[in-house]
Amino acid sequence: MNIVPMSPWLALPAAILLIAGGLLALIGSLGLLRLNSFYARIHAPTMGNTLGAGCVLIASMLTSSAAAGRPVIHELLITVFLLITSPVTTMLLMRAAVFRSETGRDRQGEEAS
Template identity: 45%
Template sequence: MSLFAEYVISALLLLGGAFTLVGALGLARLPDFYTRLHGPTKATTVGVGAIMLSSIIYFSILDGTFHISEILITVFLVLTAPVSANMLAKAAMHLRVKTMEGTEGSPWEQ
């Protein structure tokens, strides 16, 4: 494996880990349900995507063959994360989950 490939793989792993950490911190630290929903659906999706891309590069170079399983996992994640976030937000709005005071765009400020 070339030194350049190792640097690219390492950079993608660090980038993915950083985005995943930011997403996890957002889930733990943001004040209400609606703002917490953005952590795992936005930052973590990018983080896992970068980690999966590094896995694709690593195993393609190591084996000399292309594996489709990592691409399928990434596509599944990118397609399902926004849909599940939308469904969770709609269910929370239906149940009238309270927002934090002063949240912009609060559905109950009519």
């Protein structure tokens, strides 16, 4: 297997995208820890997941395409999967929280009769 050196014009945007993806994931994690209510907490990791993963996937597409010498778009399938599943998961979690708060099951030690 031959290792092909990557052009700095390609390595720089890939590095910037990887750093941005890592920072977005870190900000989402900090938001999960610092925000008070469940409804406020649900947004930070969702945005960090979607935008951070998008940056990492674009960087992966750039570097894979440069290494293969042709366009590599396998990461688009991962992106589509993330864009479909992340909002659906968030909506299901929010509905479960609303249901729990309506039935009174969100209090510790209490069960709705």
